[in-house]
Amino acid sequence: xxxxxxxxxENSITPAKSANVDLLKDTQNTSDDLHGDAVLTDSHAxxxxxKATLATGEALKLAVVGxxxxxxxxxxxxxxRDMYFGEVKNExxxxxxxxxxxxxxxxxxxxxxxxxxxxxxxxxxxxxxxLEDHTASRRDGIERLQQFLASDSAQGGExxxxxxDYSQEAKVIRQLLASDMAIYVIDAREPVLxxxxxxxxxxxxxxxxxxxxxxxxxxQETNITEWQTxxxxxxxxxxxxxxxxxFEFEDEMRLWQNLxxxxxxxxxxxxxxxxxxxxxxxxxxxxxxxxxxFLLDVAAYVREIDEDDDPLPVLNEMxxxxxxxxxxxxxxLLNLYKFYDNSAVVTPLELSEYQQDPFDPELLKSYGLRTTxxxxxxxxxxxxxxxxxxxxxxxxxAAIGGLAGGILSNTGSIADKxxxxxxLYIDPATLTLLATxxxxxxxxxxxxxxxxxxxxPITELQEANTPPWNxxxxxxxxxxxxxxxxxxxxxxxKSDLAAxxxxxxxxxxxxxxxxxxxxxxx
Numbered sequence: 425x426x427x428x429x430x431x432x433x434e435n436s437i438t439p440a441k442s443a444n445v446d447l448l449k450d451t452q453n454t455s456d457d458l459h460g461d462a463v464l465t466d467s468h469a470x471x472x473x474x475k476a477t478l479a480t481g482e483a484l485k486l487a488v489v490g491x492x493x494x495x496x497x498x499x500x501x502x503x504x505r506d507m508y509f510g511e512v513k514n515e516x517x518x519x520x521x522x523x524x525x526x527x528x529x530x531x532x533x534x535x536x537x538x539x540x541x542x543x544x545x546x547x548x549x550x551x552x553x554x555l556e557d558h559t560a561s562r563r564d565g566i567e568r569l570q571q572f573l574a575s576d577s578a579q580g581g582e583x584x585x586x587x588x589d590y591s592q593e594a595k596v597i598r599q600l601l602a603s604d605m606a607i608y609v610i611d612a613r614e615p616v617l618x619x620x621x622x623x624x625x626x627x628x629x630x631x632x633x634x635x636x637x638x639x640x641x642x643x644q645e646t647n648i649t650e651w652q653t654x655x656x657x658x659x660x661x662x663x664x665x666x667x668x669x670x671f672e673f674e675d676e677m678r679l680w681q682n683l684x685x686x687x688x689x690x691x692x693x694x695x696x697x698x699x700x701x702x703x704x705x706x707x708x709x710x711x712x713x714x715x716x717x718f719l720l721d722v723a724a725y726v727r728e729i730d731e732d733d734d735p736l737p738v739l740n741e742m743x744x745x746x747x748x749x750x751x752x753x754x755x756x757l758l759n760l761y762k763f764y765d766n767s768a769v770v771t772p773l774e775l776s777e778y779q780q781d782p783f784d785p786e787l788l789k790s791y792g793l794r795t796t797x798x799x800x801x802x803x804x805x806x807x808x809x810x811x812x813x814x815x816x817x818x819x820x821x822a823a824i825g826g827l828a829g830g831i832l833s834n835t836g837s838i839a840d841k842x843x844x845x846x847x848l849y850i851d852p853a854t855l856t857l858l859a860t861x862x863x864x865x866x867x868x869x870x871x872x873x874x875x876x877x878x879x880x881p882i883t884e885l886q887e888a889n890t891p892p893w894n895x896x897x898x899x900x901x902x903x904x905x906x907x908x909x910x911x912x913x914x915x916x917x918k919s920d921l922a923a924x925x926x927x928x929x930x931x932x933x934x935x936x937x938x939x940x941x942x943x944x945x946x
Contacts, residue, residue, distance in 0.1 A: 482535075483526060483535040483536055483537055483538045483692070484536065484537045484538065484604050484605070484687075484692050484693065485538045485540065485602065485603040485604045485605075486537055486538065486539050486540065486603060486604065486605055486606065486607065486683075487540045487542060487596075487599050487600050487602075487603040487605075487606040487607075488500055488539060488540060488541050488542060488606070488607055488609060489542050489545065489596055489599075489600065489606050489607070489608055489609070489627065490544065490545065490608050490609035490610065490623075491544055491545050491546075491548070491611075491619070491620060491623060492543075492544025492545065492546050493544060493611070494544070494609045494610060494611040494614075494639060495609060495611065495639040495640060495668050496541055496542070496544070496609045497509065497541055498639070498668035498669070498873070498874075499607075499609060499637065499639060499666060499668045500525065500539055500541050501668065501873070501874040502666075502668045502671055502676075502873035502874045503527070503539065503676065504525050504527065504539070504874075505761070505762045505874060506525070506762065506874060507762070507763065507764070507874040508764075509523070509525060509541075521543065521595065522540055522541065522542055522543070522595055522599050523540070523541040524538055524539065524540050524541075525538075525539045525541075526538050526539075527539065527696065529695065529696075529699050530699055530703050531699065536692055536693075536695060536696045536699075537692070537693070537696060540599050540603065542595060542596045542599050542600075543592045543595050543596060544592070545592075545593055545596055545623050545626075546592055546593070547590065547593065547619075548593070548619050548620075548622040548623040548626055549618060549619045549622045550590070551572075551590050551593050551622075551626065552622040552625065552626060554572070554577060554588070554590065555568055555572060555626070558571070558572070558575065559571050559572065564629075564631075565628065565629020565630065565631060566601070566629065566630065566631055568629060569597050569601065569626075569629050569630065570601075572590075572594070572597070573594055573597060573598060576588075577589065577590045577591075577594075578590060578591060578593075578594035578597075579591060579594070580592075580594075597626070597630070600627065600630045600632065601630055603632060604632060604633075604687075605632050605633040605634070605635070605683065605686060605687070606627065606630070606632060606633070606634045606635070607634070607635050607636075607637045607679075607683070608623075608624065608627060608634050608635065608636045608637065609637050609639055610636055610637065610638050610639065610651060611639055611640055612638040612639060612640050612641045612643065612646040612647065612648050612651070612665075613640055613643050613645055613646055613647070614647065615647055615650070616647065616650050616651055616654045620654075621654065621658075624655075624658055624660070625658075628658065633683075633686040633687070634660065635660075635662055635663060635664065635682060635683055635686060636651070636655055636660055636663040636664075637663065637664055637665075637666050637679065638651070638663065638664070638665045638666070639666065639667060639668055640667060640668075640669070641665045641666075641667045641670075642667045642669060642670035648665075651663075662682050662685065662686060663682075664678050664679045664682050665678075666679050667873065668873045668874075669872075669873045670871065670872075670873065671870075671871055671872055671873040671874075672871065673704055673870070676700070677697060677700070677701065680693050680696055680697050680700070681693075681697060684697070707760060707761065708866075708870070708938070709934070709938075710760060711757055711760055711761075711866050711869075712866075712934035712935075712937050712938050713930055713931065713934050714753060714756050714757060714760070715753065715757075715859070715862040715863065715866065715934070715937060716901075716929075716930040716931070716933040716934040716937060717753075717923060717926065717930045718749060718750065718753040718858070718862065719855065719858060719859055719862070719902060719933065720901065720902065720905045720911055720912075720926045720929055720930055720933065721749060721911070721912050721913055721914060721922065721926070722746055722749060722750075722850050722855065722858060722912070722914070723849075723850065723855055723898075723902040723905035723906060723912075724905040724906070724908050724909055724910075724911035724912035724914075724915060724922075724926070725742065725745070725746070725849060725850060725909075725912045725914040725915050726847050726848070726849050726906075726909045726912070726915050727741075727742055727847070727848045727849075727915070728845050728846070728847050728848075729845070729846050729848065730845060730846075731845065731846055735846075735848065738848060739848065742848060742850070742914075743783050745914045746782065746783075746850065746854075746858075746914075747781070747782065747783075749913075749914065750782060750858060750861075750862075753862065754862075754865060757862075757865060757866060757869060758869070760869075761869040761870070762874070763869065763872075763874070782854060782857055782858055782861065783854065787857065788853060788854070788857055791856075791857055791860055791891060792890075792891070793853045793856055793857055793891065793895060849906065852895040852896065852898050853895040855895070855898065855902060856891045856892075856893060856894075856895040856898075857891075859891070859892055859893075859937070860890075860891045860892065863892060863937065863940070863941055867941070892936075892937060892940035892941065893940070899933055899936050901929040901930075901932055901933040901936075902933070904929065905926070905929065908925070908926070910922065910925055911925050911926040911929070
């Protein structure tokens with residue numbers, strides 16, 4: 425027996441169920457029970473012809489198996505886009521029962537894949553010893569597994585000594601025999617140990633296709649080459665990489681494609697691949713529209729003051745309104761990609777660049793941007809107010825720059841000059857910063873798995889991108905918004921009407937936003 429232990433891993437918004445993922449969880453506390461159509465007795469297991477196959481039109485039953493704490497539940501969360509599925513902790517044997525989730529066609533609601541999260545194989549080497557001692561080697565693998573499932577060691581409870589209690593392993597094997605195929609999750613950071621070889625030997629006896637999946641591949645220290653050598657010696661030549669933290673959509677596509685090659689009837693998985701790719705593209709387009717609406721809403725935001733009015737209260741109100749609008753936009757993106765609750769998973773919003781005030785001059789500098797007037801206090805100077813006198817009168821001094829940053833005045837209208845009116849709107853550099861931050865957040869959400877936590881930072885997500893345009897050359901849609909205060913809910917107070925009026929411009933701007941990042945990020 426092997427006794428070595430692998431290294432251990434593993435704005436609130438109300439959660440909503442995914443439109444194409446149905447969760448059904450087994451919460452019973454006994455070992456001889458799987459939920460719903462996953463229930464399998466030994467007599468059922470002996471009749472392989474009764475197992476659901478893709479040829480019958482039923483959902484593919486896919487068991488997710490592996491050693492304790494390799495990230496099985498984490499992979500399921502990311503595949504399901506559901507950060508609430510199962511339980512993820514930095515301790516062994518977190519999953520104690522089989523849990524099922526259905527992935528359906530997002531358009532037809534047809535169930536395509538039934539995913540089964542299984543407990544960790546805690547003592548495969550001990551179970552292998554039991555099988556060698558209590559089953560005949562001349563029997564085939566399924567017969568030997570059935571004999572184990574009928575034994576007291578598989579039932580657990582007080583009648584069985586702790587050393588002979590393999591009830592957790594029995595839950596895995598029962599589900600394995602009830603499934604069409606399985607993925608074997610490997611922590612790519614782990615060395616190849618004897619207990620993993622025993623696990624694979626036991627899994628092979630189930631007589632269903634098993635595909636190894638490497639998790640935590642974003643780590644700088646992996647042992648994938650050694651693992652692939654061992655797997656090849658066991659005739660497991662098809663494997664894939666799928667990091668549950670540093671998510672890559674194409675890795676998911678390869679996972680489903682590799683599984684499809686192992687099936688006689690791959691039609692259901694091919695349907696899933698097609699639909700998931702369509703859904704992924706649609707999500708990106710929806711996110712672009714959300715960002716475009718936000719930028720137009722801010723660009724069209726205008727406040728008027730009399731020439732002799734104190735601008736500071738208005739400037740302060742404008743900045744706060746923009747902050748809240750940005751936060752609302754970020755919340756929409758989080759919802760879209762199903763990152764509902766920052767307390768449950770570390771989202772990109774918890775990274776430092778998304779917490780900084782968009783009107784902080786230092787943040788502008790970090791993106792290589794400067795206000796149009798060249799200095800943070802330039803907006804106030806543009807209003808014809810002497811900064812030194814203002815500092816003396818109001819006691820603001822150097823703090824003026826932080827308060828006024830990102831706001832410009834417009835006195836170009838002859839009527840405004842005659843009437844002594846000044847218009848204040850958001851500075852082009854600040855608009856460019858807001859666009860850059862929004863696109864960075866979108867990129868982060870598209871590359872972050874639903875099991876990411878504070879202990880597993882993703883370097884790529886913290887890299888700021890270059891601005892999508894020069895602040896002196898705003899897109900035509902944003903320039904047009906300058907003269908359309910009715911486009912802004914912040915100016916008019918009418919959110920629905922403002923969104924309707926700027927809808928065409930939002931579609932046009934979203935296309936430009938997409939083109940600005942496609943070459944760099946896709």
